[in-house]
Amino acid sequence: MSSSFIESTVAVSGEPAVELFVARSAHPAGRAMLVIHGGPDWDHSYLRKPLDRLAGRHQLIMPDLRGCGRSTRGLADDQYTPAAATEDLVALLNALGLRQVDVLGFSYGGLIAQRLALAAPERVRRLIIASSGILPVPPDAYDGWPDRAERLAAEAAVWADPSLSGPALTRAAAVASARADVRRPQALADHLDRLSRVRFTAEWLRPLRAGILPAARPEDSARRLAAAGHPLLLLHGRQDLTFPAHLVERAAKLIPSARAVIIEEAGHMAHVDQPQEWLDAVARFLA
Template sequence: MFTESTVAVSSEPAVELFVARTVRPAGRVMLVIHGGPDWDHTYLRKPLDQLAGCHQLIMPDLRGCGRSTRGLADDQYTPAAAVEDLIALLDVLGCGQVDVLGFSYGGLIAQRLALAAPERVRRLIIASSNILPVPSDAFDGWHERAERLTAETAVWSDTSLSGPELTRAAAVASARANVWRPQALGDYLGRLTRIHFTAEWLRPLRAGILPTARPEDSARKLAAVGHPVLLLHGRQDMTFPAALIEHTAELIPSARAVVIEEAGHMAHIDQSREWLNTVAQFLR
């Protein structure tokens, strides 16, 4: 279903993005921006591949991620550079206006893209992410979250691990925090085995030079632009609090908030049918 290729998007520095695409249908194009960021796009292929009949799916790995260009200087891994790559990718592929889905960290990049090139975006989906800043006390009192995050915390403090080995180990250790339903855990762990993990963005993060991905005053700016926005979230998301979603929709007249019950951060795995149906209805 997917064709895979590398696409040059920058000459200075030289950057090629690894891109998976479905065959172009008569319908529209959707750009999918993965999270991490030191992951790749593959954990999002399902259930989105079911949209291939009405959308051409474009699913790149961000610079430094997956099978895209690695080994850049630490200051070349920035949200702004990622957005420039994505706009260049759309240009090279001959895409005009597209629907955009940003997942988790990719949701922050998607907001930046919609604000940097609003004419390129038809509809915007912010999935398992947030537009508003997360309050420091957002998860206070949620004891199950603390318990489920214990294994991941131990991995990040393990000095014997580094590079992609560390990123992968942390992803596996956080599985019970990212997937809410035990029945979905096996599917999620299977997807993790297929991800080409990196640690390129981890270096500038630990060095304290990685700029924040969240655009300043994003809710007001997106409201002014007026894109139709879908805020799609799992009720039990332990990364970005679901409680912010309804409030965010109140600030953006063109936004709709949908919170899926019995779903964690990886809501597209916990409740794949409901998640996909919501996406498909919004894109009509």
């Protein structure tokens, strides 16, 4: 898995001491793209493909967030916050000597990417929010969706299982949600193979369950991103059961610099369902 990437750890905080595990594409390129994974108790590895095909044009910077994958774990629960994760990424760019980067944030990472673009707008050249959301998701967002409850039932059962805890719970939930996250049956095996390689943690789960994890979505994000003016791609699967596609299309209308690309026959893991179409949208936007 690491053959086309250089892997290292980079210190991003002294108090508390935090090092991020970072995979960087091995071949130099003119521009760099920071890729922010979701979860958050996952790692970056499930996003390596198909993005690795961009390595000749972009230097890919793929960190594991604090508490995730091979980055620093064991911090106090109040040290796992979206604000701290955003500060880590700014410190990472500084440590790597990167003045400005393109940014792709996936799912929960898309919320962190919005925070990064708003906190340090001069560091972001172009912004991709993939399988994520800018507008809040209302309780009735999926009313009338015929098979959503059935597809989510297996994951709900895992979260309710008192015999599971820690990383075993996080992994089991991810596997159980596979049929909800991937739309095309023929893509399911690929997704499950990726999940088998993810180094799951449960560091962020602790503050979530304790009720102390702050919301990741920036307040009034659509208005603030419109004011910031970054070129913005909202890249989404039509059958995403986590963030509704119709809210993505609505957000694009609120942000003059944004455009939405909605991929048909693709779920939350749109890059697994339709890898070529997904990658082509990214490449066109970054050109």
